[in-house]
Amino acid sequence: MDTSPSPRRPGDMVTRPSPAHSPPASDFTFFPYIHTRTGDPIKLKNSITGPLSGLSSSVRYASGKHADVELVPQPSDDAQDPLxxxxxxxxxxxxxxxxxxxxxxxxxxxxxxxxxxxxxxxxxxxxxxxxxxxxxxxxxxxxxxxxxxxxxxxxxxxxxxxxxxxxxxxxxxxxxxxxxxxxxxxxxxxxxxxxxxxxxxxxxxxxxxxxxxxxxxxxxxxxxxxxxxxxxxxxxxxxxxxxxxxxxxxxxxxxxxxxxxxxxxxxxxxxxFDRANGAITSIPPPKSWRFRYREKALSVPEYFAQMKSFSSQSPMxxxxxxxxxxxxxxxxxxxxxxxxxxxxxxxxxxxxxxxxxxxxxxxxxxxxxxxxxxxxxxxxxxxxxxxxxxxxxxxxxxxxxxxxxxxxxxxxxxxxxxxxxxxxxxxxxxxxHPSSSGRSxxxxxxxxxxxxxxxxxxxxxxxxxxxxxxxxxxxxxxxxxxxxxxxxxxxxxxxxxxxxxxxxxxxxxxxxxxxxxxxxxxxxxxxxxxxxxxxxxxxxxxxxxxxxxxxxxxxxxxxxxxxxxxxxxxxxxxxxxxxxxxxx
CATH class of the missing domain: 1.20.1250.20 (MFS general substrate transporter like domains)
Known part of the structure; x- marks a missing residue:
């Protein structure tokens, strides 16, 4: 049976995997970093969009003191995602x-x-x-x-x-x-x-x-x-x-x-940012997600390129x-x-x-x-x-x-x-006792x-x-x-x-x-x-x-x-x- 990772969208429903292990103390941050865990393939119940099955349960978690917290919402693999x-x-x-x-x-x-x-x-x-x-x-x-x-x-x-x-x-x-x-x-x-x-x-x-x-x-x-x-x-x-x-x-x-x-x-x-309709990507290997966006800092032109005066988000x-x-x-x-x-x-x-x-x-x-x-x-x-x-x-x-x-x-x-x-x-x-003038x-x-x-x-x-x-x-x-x-x-x-x-x-x-x-x-x-x-x-x-x-x-x-x-x-x-x- 093919067990290769299947593409999934961040907005899809997932089940909670096994409890997390404790991270090292040096991983602590106030707004924590994020890492990915993979588990056994899961089968979802029927929803209003139809049956979905065979999705790999890769759920992203925070780290540090929030290592056991499943990220809600699940971020996408797009660097433009505000998350x-x-x-x-x-x-x-x-x-x-x-x-x-x-x-x-x-x-x-x-x-x-x-x-x-x-x-x-x-x-x-x-x-x-x-x-x-x-x-x-x-x-x-x-x-x-x-x-x-x-x-x-x-x-x-x-x-x-x-x-x-x-x-x-x-x-x-x-x-x-x-x-x-x-x-x-x-x-x-x-x-x-x-x-x-x-x-x-x-x-x-x-x-x-x-x-x-x-x-x-x-x-x-x-x-x-x-x-x-x-x-x-x-x-x-x-x-x-x-x-x-x-x-x-x-x-x-x-x-x-x-x-x-x-x-x-x-x-x-x-x-x-529409994560549900974002680009579908394969599940990245552990410890690779999001860190690739930290390797290179935003340049000034790249930063100001994000400041668009008009942004079409979805069809009317x-x-x-x-x-x-x-x-x-x-x-x-x-x-x-x-x-x-x-x-x-x-x-x-x-x-x-x-x-x-x-x-x-x-x-x-x-x-x-x-x-x-x-x-x-x-x-x-x-x-x-x-x-x-x-x-x-x-x-x-x-x-x-x-x-x-x-x-x-x-x-x-x-x-x-x-x-x-x-x-x-x-x-x-x-x-x-109001006065007769009406302005008492x-x-x-x-x-x-x-x-x-x-x-x-x-x-x-x-x-x-x-x-x-x-x-x-x-x-x-x-x-x-x-x-x-x-x-x-x-x-x-x-x-x-x-x-x-x-x-x-x-x-x-x-x-x-x-x-x-x-x-x-x-x-x-x-x-x-x-x-x-x-x-x-x-x-x-x-x-x-x-x-x-x-x-x-x-x-x-x-x-x-x-x-x-x-x-x-x-x-x-x-x-x-x-x-x-x-x-x-």
Missing amino acids: NWPCWQRDLHFVSLLVMVVIVGATKTVFIPTAGSLSEHYRVSDTSIAVLTAVPLMVSALTGVLSAIVARFWGKRPVYMAAALLMFGGTMWNMTAGDHYGFCLASRVIQGLGWGAFDVLVNGSIQDTYFEHERNVPLTIYNIASITATWGAPLLVGLAPTVNGFTTAFRVINCLYGVAIPLLAFAAPEST TISSLLQAPRALVAPTTWMLLLLTCVPFGALWGLTTTISIMTTPAPLSLRGSLTGVLMTGPWVIALLCVGGVSLYRGLHEVRSTRRVSCLLLAAGTALVLIGLLSYGLGIHGFMNS PIFSPTASKQVSLPLLSLQLGILAGGSYTLDTTVRAFIARSASFTSPSIVVDHRTSFDMLSGVIVLRSLATGVFVLILPHIVTVHGGLKAAVIGLAVTQVVLIAGLMALWWLCDKSVWQVDGKVMDLVNWKLLRRASTSFFDAD
């Missing part, structure tokens, strides 16, 4: 995207410290000032969907470059729109057109360039950078002059583009065109939206209105003090996200159903404590001596910590759904990216609605109290219902996900007892 890039190139690619993530986060919350003074400066209502944040968020939801679709066919790099140029043009215009509300709003819409690409695609770029066992570190850094930029930027904006503080902030942001755009242009090559079909829109209507996507939209909507809405409430008399807070109130959301959100990521990394805790439920319970408790204590506490100091102070005359600003910051911080704790469960729920219905690792990763993008897009849309509505509600006596009680009750009902549904009917939900995403045949999926791979 074959040198570590410095992968990390530089990540840093170039991280700088843009920081700019996106800073521009989203730039109006929080100055919202109260801007309503007087532009002579518009408080709701009109909230529009400057709400509308770009909703626009970014639309462009996020379009970016996911376009990137599938033409790659992520051209989308990144177009989005960065739109953001740069919007911030340049915003810098000169200090006296015209219409110009300011138009420039914010242009910025929102660019936000969506970086909100959605950066997660996919991390997935493209790092193996599954490596992603915890870059994802944690990404989350920390995003939180720091979003909730730390108001502290710096508040230090600028009171009237034109936001224009000064945009001048600083425009200086950052001097670093961000060159990095994006020269350090962020295309990361989308109706099925692939509808993959991202299908993810928007998948049951798991909507359940995760319901899980997190109330906490994040309340957080963004309440922080947007805090300057509107504290700028007028009797509090008369300056923008610098209003910005300092964002210290709580910034610090506590960092502690929650960093703590969960560190615990998972150190103890290698798998995101089981029990762990996810514990995180949901802890996050919900924090959300309720922060939301109710903040809303009911402020309600006690609000003016209950929001707070009673004695409030300036009784309101504790550090306490308000702490309460908003607890709300932020609970919101981001709930967000740490999103990837785990998506991963379980995608692995249940996906016929291969390639489809699994694609489905996970589409569903995560759907959650981000829908949450941005819902957050924009909250930011638009809450400023009008909180300025009416009793409105804030009714709003926080209603939101708290809604969150409790949603969490209880969703946890019961996931605990009792999780497989049924995943089956509907597979049907909506058009991953497998419905009749075949109904016969699966535990996962798709058990269907024969």
Whole structure:
């Protein structure tokens, strides 16, 4: 019988070989090297593509302390595969995207410290000032969907470059729109057109360039950078002059583009790579894979040859065109939206209105003090996200159903404590006797001596910590759904990216609605109290219902996900007892 190695694709399913031997201690690296092991020929079960048999089980493993870790996804033999890039190139690619993530986060919350003074400066209502944040968020939801679709066919790099140029043009215009509300709003819409690409695609770029066992570190850094930029930027904006503080902030942001755009242009090559349809190569002999790419360093012309402005990735079909829109209507996507939209909507809405409430008399807070109130959301959100990521990394805790439920319970408790204590506490100091002119102070005359600003910051911080704790469960729920219905690792990763993008897009849309509505509600006596009680009750009902549904009917939900995403045949999926791979 012929036992010569058969060609195989990296995306094909494989079985796990025998346990690994221990590598030498000198083989240790932080992002480990990779080696290949071969085993007995295996025979795969029938899949939707037909029977596959006689494939040689050559599975690539990491080395060093991760020597027993099977690489997911399996890299190809192509030097252009992002998984074959040198570590410095992968990390530089990540840093170039991280700088843009920081700019996106800073521009989203730039109006929080100055919202109260801007309503007087532009002579518009408080709701009109909230529009400057709400509308770009909703626009970014639309462009996020379009970016996911376009990137599938033409790659992520051209989308990144177009989005960065739109953001740069919007911030340049915003810098000169200090006296015209219409110009300011138009420039914010242009910025929102660019936000969506970086909100959605950066997660996919991390997935493209790092193996599954490596992603915890870059994802944690990404989350920390995003939180720091979003909730730390108001502290710096508040230090600028009171009237034109936001224009000064945009001048600083425009200086950052001097670093961000060159990095994006020269350090962020295309990361989308189709390993499933890559060139089929014979199995290389042991210890030869990937090291041939390390023998010769990239020359400068070879490096810049990778920086193509346009990269066609796959043919356009109706099925692939509808993959991202299908993810928007998948049951798991909507359940995760319901899980997190109330906490994040309340957080963004309440922080947007805090300057509107504290700028007028009797509090008369300056923008610098209003910005300092964002210290709580910034610090506590960092502690929650960093703590969960560190615990998972150190103890290698798998995101089981029990762990996810514990995180949901802890996050919900924090959300309720922060939301109710903040809303009911402020309600006690609000003016209950509005004047006949309709423009009475929001707070009673004695409030300036009784309101504790550090306490308000702490309460908003607890709300932020609970919101981001709930967000740490999103990837785990998506991963379980995608692995249940996906016929291969390639489809699994694609489905996970589409569903995560759907959650981000829908949450941005819902957050924009909250930011638009809450400023009008909180300025009416009793409105804030009714709003926080209603939101708290809604969150409790949603969490209880969703946890019961996931605990009792999780497989049924995943089956509907597979049907909506058009991953497998419905009749075949109904016969699966535990996962798709058990269907024969």
